[in-house]
Amino acid sequence: MATDNRPLSPHLQVYRWQITSVLSILHRITGVGLAVGAIVFAYWLNAAGYGADAFARAQAVLGTWVGVVLLVGWTFALFYHLLNGIRHLFWDAGMGFELSQVRASGWTVVVGAAVLTAITWAVVWNTAGGAG
Amino acid sequence: MSLQTDLARVRGLGSAKEGTGHWWAQRLTAVALVPLGIWFVFAAVSLAGADLGEFRAWLTVPYNLILMVLLTGVLFHHMQLGMQVVFEDYIHSERSKTVVLILNRFIAVILGVSCIIALLRVAFGG
Numbered sequence: 001m002a003t004d005n006r007p008l009s010p011h012l013q014v015y016r017w018q019i020t021s022v023l024s025i026l027h028r029i030t031g032v033g034l035a036v037g038a039i040v041f042a043y044w045l046n047a048a049g050y051g052a053d054a055f056a057r058a059q060a061v062l063g064t065w066v067g068v069v070l071l072v073g074w075t076f077a078l079f080y081h082l083l084n085g086i087r088h089l090f091w092d093a094g095m096g097f098e099l100s101q102v103r104a105s106g107w108t109v110v111v112g113a114a115v116l117t118a119i120t121w122a123v124v125w126n127t128a129g130g131a132g
Numbered sequence: 133m134s135l136q137t138d139l140a141r142v143r144g145l146g147s148a149k150e151g152t153g154h155w156w157a158q159r160l161t162a163v164a165l166v167p168l169g170i171w172f173v174f175a176a177v178s179l180a181g182a183d184l185g186e187f188r189a190w191l192t193v194p195y196n197l198i199l200m201v202l203l204t205g206v207l208f209h210h211m212q213l214g215m216q217v218v219f220e221d222y223i224h225s226e227r228s229k230t231v232v233l234i235l236n237r238f239i240a241v242i243l244g245v246s247c248i249i250a251l252l253r254v255a256f257g258g
Binding site for chain 2: 042079086
């Protein structure tokens, strides 16, 4: 099929960034990031199934500073994808389509994900005494 | 026997009538993952730094094991559905797309099944 040389419509970079489009692509980016996190989740559980040493190693790897940085990222990705997913489900039900509502729900999702991430890690550091 | 051609017979019937199947499965798994995901955050926080003995003790609480198995199954199904859409959007060669979509399914099933077996081994095994 000779489809390679067709003229293209203007690409993403000619458009002004808007909260609606940024949050839309962020839903996909966090989804792909969480798929990578799911592989680490599978490693963690399979290490537990393998034995005490393997599980201790997995816990230690996740407790290094690189591991903790990644886990904080996955925590934010999880909360963002979860809250924005609920926003999508409301749209699927036909609710919240006014532009003012879309902007308000979008900012709610961003602030909510940041606050929930901060609370989660505050709890981790207070209960585990700094161990990730 | 009808004298209609195959094309005439299927015109207007839509595709295989499964066009909403993927969409609906994605929403169903999303709805299920809202409570399961929130619960898992609490679970993961309580398991930070745990050794295998503590993890096993936590998993022998029946509802913890049930929720972990449910979470794992739904999570990898939702992951497979979401990644499928991403691959369909960005891979334009039919051959590569088919190969990647097959691998996507295989990997999701392997990860999900291995996790569930690992959970059962920890909970019931020695």
